Amino acid sequence: MFANYFDDDRRSSPINLAVARWVLGVWLAWKTVFYDWPLLLSGVSRAMAHDEFDPLIPLSIPWILTVEKWLLIGFVLLVIVGYRIRVTALVSAALAAHLGVIRGTVVSSGEVNSLFIGSAFLVFIALYPEDDVLSVDGLRKARSQSLDSLVARLKSDEDRSYRMSAMKYSLLTLAILFFSTGASKVVDGGGPGFVAPDNLSRLVFLRTYVYPWNDIPLLLVEHPFLGVLGGIGTLVLEFGFLVAVLVGVSITPFVVGLVLFTLSNVVLLGIFFVDNLFFLAVFAAFDGAYRRLALDREIDLVFDEHCLFCARSLYPFKLLDIDGTVTFYSQYDAPDACTERSEVDLGRAMYVFDGQSGYEGYEAFRELLRQNRLFSPLVWVMGLPPARSVGRRVYRYVADNRSRHFACRPAELE
Structure with missing residues (x-):
């Protein structure tokens, strides 16, 4: 205790x-x-x-x-x-x-x-x-890291230790x-x-x-x-x-x-x-209490590794995923089970896959929060029609304009 x-x-x-x-x-x-x-x-x-x-x-x-x-x-x-x-x-x-x-x-x-x-x-x-690191200072420090460094941290599955x-x-x-x-x-x-x-x-x-x-x-x-x-x-x-x-x-x-x-x-x-x-x-x-509130499920998350805004937005979820139940993939190394779906367009949005179920954009963020029951009230609010309608529109605008407003790196530079 x-x-x-x-x-x-x-x-x-x-x-x-x-x-x-x-x-x-x-x-x-x-x-x-x-x-x-x-x-x-x-x-x-x-x-x-x-x-x-x-x-x-x-x-x-x-x-x-x-x-x-x-x-x-x-x-x-x-x-x-x-x-x-x-x-x-x-x-x-x-x-x-x-x-x-x-x-x-x-x-x-x-x-x-x-x-x-x-x-x-x-x-x-x-x-x-x-x-x-789970503070405004910690998140500001993460913003100073390069895109490659953030992507590497998201994909890393090494044991983490915090002093x-x-x-x-x-x-x-x-x-x-x-x-x-x-x-x-x-x-x-x-x-x-x-x-x-x-x-x-x-x-x-x-x-x-x-x-x-x-x-x-x-x-x-x-x-x-x-x-x-x-x-x-x-x-x-x-x-x-x-x-x-x-x-x-x-x-x-x-x-x-x-x-x-x-x-x-x-x-x-x-x-x-x-x-x-x-x-x-x-x-x-x-x-320990937070861990007991976590859902006993593993999900796969696929994001755009060229998008600095995406990497920064996902970094807090990496810190909160203390049991390693979320596996982070880029659109280039995602499992075939994710990429072969006809309804999936990895260049359009972030995706979360829970077995046979796939969630795009705004709904993917809801699924990330759903990983822990502590955030259940927020998940419920995000599911209400007014919040969901606004949230989807905001996500769509950000995703469509991320290269213009959020210093994302074009794929052709790779």
Whole structure:
């Protein structure tokens, strides 16, 4: 369910890095947009602030924090789509860290620390942008390749391997932070005192008294041994997570346990620290889920190897075909079963062949998307009469004018 990138930072698909970037970006945008940052610099809030942070706090122009917030959201959206990742991720990290410092002058809690954790993740993403091929940057880089190079990549059936360096160091960082949290519990709790029968029970009782939430926490007060088990389980998860990462064993039991621990804090203590859920979700094996949604069928795709636009358009499908179920052919090396059909004109359009069935142009793109159930809603929309009518016309126009508008190489130059 979850990948230990520290043990092996290579995957057969770039999907995990792309989805992780999306999860982190959505979390940071959500985290930032609801804060009223100038309010932190109001008279009441400043009375609580720490003087050592004054050089970083724009007291005379508090509105600048609103500008900074929307700048951060804008850069984060660029990170989500993967545009100029090295720059946008670094700028996002710096802005998030600065806003975290501002909020940290008033509130010293996990919700503030999470901004710094997110900043660290963004820095790692910025340091290794070349790994993230399923992004705007990756597709722009593919556009700089020659037609021959793109065609060769489409036809290649060699094993593919994608580095996940950013995920590797982000995972190690998160595991160290959980370990330090466990260590602080032991130190502040006087060693074994953290798992003493009355420790968690006392905390639950006080939280329930101050913040009435529900009656479930009172079970820990009535049965202290449950508090002991909870304390031991917490330390095992927080210490064991780093051990599992370093040793190279599965981290899934620890991640699942930490998710349940986070949810239990909501039920027992009324602490809604959902940031952990986003951080842990970053390391889910999304490629495994994507693979399970793939159709168990193999198809042949025949395209015009002289058309640079065609090769660029098909490159993302090559990246998404993580099981190699699509075989790419040019019109010159296509199987006879494809070329001998009377209704097939390989010079007119791209074709997808599924056994005895052949699909031309727009319908071929629909079949490519149909290869994975994840795209079923899009396939359904593309099949609606209005969308299909417009789509076929657009495809026909592009195909008929590709040599004029899309720098395709004439066949006679071969």
